[in-house]
Amino acid sequence: MQTAAARKPVRQKPVKAPLGKRLLKYWPLYLMLLPCIIYYILICYVPMAGSVLAFKDYSFRKGIWGSPWVGFRYFESFFKSYDCFRLIRNTLSVGAIKCILEFPFAIILALLLNEIRNLRFKKITQTITYLPHFLSSVIIVTMLQRILAPNTGVLNQIITQMGGDGSTFFLMEAKYFFKILFSMDLWRNIGWDSIIYLAAISSVDLALYEAAEMDGCSKLKKMWHITLPSIRGTIGLLFIMGIGGLLSSGFEQIYLLRTPGNMALADTLDTYVVRVGLQGGQFGYATAIGLIQGIVGLVMVIICNRICKKTTEVGLW
Numbered sequence: 001m002q003t004a005a006a007r008k009p010v011r012q013k014p015v016k017a018p019l020g021k022r023l024l025k026y027w028p029l030y031l032m033l034l035p036c037i038i039y040y041i042l043i044c045y046v047p048m049a050g051s052v053l054a055f056k057d058y059s060f061r062k063g064i065w066g067s068p069w070v071g072f073r074y075f076e077s078f079f080k081s082y083d084c085f086r087l088i089r090n091t092l093s094v095g096a097i098k099c100i101l102e103f104p105f106a107i108i109l110a111l112l113l114n115e116i117r118n119l120r121f122k123k124i125t126q127t128i129t130y131l132p133h134f135l136s137s138v139i140i141v142t143m144l145q146r147i148l149a150p151n152t153g154v155l156n157q158i159i160t161q162m163g164g165d166g167s168t169f170f171l172m173e174a175k176y177f178f179k180i181l182f183s184m185d186l187w188r189n190i191g192w193d194s195i196i197y198l199a200a201i202s203s204v205d206l207a208l209y210e211a212a213e214m215d216g217c218s219k220l221k222k223m224w225h226i227t228l229p230s231i232r233g234t235i236g237l238l239f240i241m242g243i244g245g246l247l248s249s250g251f252e253q254i255y256l257l258r259t260p261g262n263m264a265l266a267d268t269l270d271t272y273v274v275r276v277g278l279q280g281g282q283f284g285y286a287t288a289i290g291l292i293q294g295i296v297g298l299v300m301v302i303i304c305n306r307i308c309k310k311t312t313e314v315g316l317w
Contacts, residue, residue, distance in 0.1 A: 077285065087272050094268055100243075106193035110198045138252075148180070171257065172260070184257075236315070240304050240308055244297040248297065273290055
């Protein structure tokens with residue numbers, strides 16, 4: 001008599017075709033992928049050779065490879081410096097705002113847009129939320145300066161009309177810096193970030209919603225029990241990819257928003273690297289700090305991927 005284990009069919013792993021046959025069969029797809037591969041090789045991988053500056057006393061006359069080695073001197077200097085803790089704290093605060101605090105808002109917007117049944121209104125709403133992404137940081141910060149200007153700014157004029165003091169210089173006060181940054185970055189990116197979630201939602205089987213309606217589920221319950229679990233993989237992948245930027249605050253926004261009043265919070269690793277590297281000429285020291293950011297980002301992605309893989313079975317690899 002056969003046991004249950006003996007009767008159970010053995011799953012065979014699918015045999016992959018040789019690479020040469022796959023290249024011939026799907027050559028149009030690989031041809032479309034070629035510009036992307038070339039881009040990442042030239043823009044992302046080739047410049048990695050410059051990371052060797054973090055271990056050299058760079059000299060223009062001797063060049064990168066002819067400059068003498070200094071080992072880990074720049075790394076030791078940074079971690080012993082007075083600015084180290086402050087820069088890391090500020091960068092982590094900005095990274096947490098961008099990578100963690102703002103993360104759910106794009107999902108919520110995608111869920112709300114998915115419930116709109118008037119296609120014309122839906123397209124207009126999507127266009128309005130997407131447009132800020134295409135504005136440069138210079139334009140957005142200039143708009144903020146006009147809106148938040150003391151006495152003449154729109155916000156201060158509203159405060160004056162309500163009987164308050166309309167002379168507040170918001171950009172000069174450190175207590176408003178994170179709030180302004182959060183509002184600015186969220187307004188700029190929420191629509192653009194919701195595109196991928198909308199695409200994932202569009203692939204959800206409509207039969208699930210029909211069955212839920214027959215069972216008397218409300219829209220909120222359908223979102224919670226059908227839509228969100230169906231796009232769990234997309235949410236997990238984007239969160240893992242975003243967490244790698246936790247120690248990278250971005251340069252343009254922070255540099256443009258900096259004022260003498262908020263410098264204690266607006267001075268991050270990205271602005272510090274530009275200041276000591278390009279302005280101060282300490283190329284090796286700046287490269288070492290940038291290398292630290294890259295290594296920490298890689299480690300964060302690996303750890304987050306492993307945690308997500310164990311808890312949700314979703315991961316990059």
